[in-house]
Amino acid sequence: MTAPTMNTVVSPTPLDTAQTAARAFAQVARDAVTARGAFYVALAGGSTPKLMYRALRDQTIPWAALHVYFSDERSVGPDSPDSNYKLAYDELLAHVPIPAEQVHRLQGEVRPVQDAARAYEALLPAQFDVVLLGMGDDGHTASLFPGTAALHATGRVTANHVPKLDTDRLTFTFPEINAARERWLLVTGANKANILREVKDGLEAHPVAQVQEPTWFLDEAAAQAL
């Protein structure tokens, strides 16, 4: 099994990694707006992106031309501390002049959850410029967890029941993620190192290995086994 090509940027610390990714985000956003008049991005959830979202505030970005989406969301409302939207709002969106109508929240409070997935699909652009993702220490990405039905979903956005968390999630599918112009994985911390090594060694069992030709933004702790 050949190891997948890994376009990888390793920085010393989580803060360095966040700043490196923020600079790259600003550049790709400027390039997209210059070329096509808009930049379509799906933000990641979890805790890792927090430093990057803060670092983005100080970047030179054509905010008025950004269209912001989310690559997954928990089945909670926007005020929940578990909300990926809330994280992005508190750390970035509340601090930059993106027109409110260009920020598209995955409505995790809607029931049944699949109705929210279907409604979100109607809002999506034809193609994302960047889908930003994280990776769990079990190899999941977005809310595509090992052994869950969404790993095989063929639409663009789907609900996904995650037994290990005893909860439902909303997530981009792999076809949607892999249809983007670029896929970025922001991964820091020693607890991710073994999974990363297995992915680099071509072990396709981990869901994150299904993300095609990602750019990895890693800190040295996460990259220590590569």
Ligand SMILES: O=C(O)[C@H](O)[C@@H](O)[C@H](O)[C@H](O)COP(=O)(O)O
């Ligand atoms: O909704 C989520 O939790 C994320 O989309 C998820 O895929 C996250 O990126 C990983 O679980 C890593 O989470 P940390 O960044 O907290 O390690």
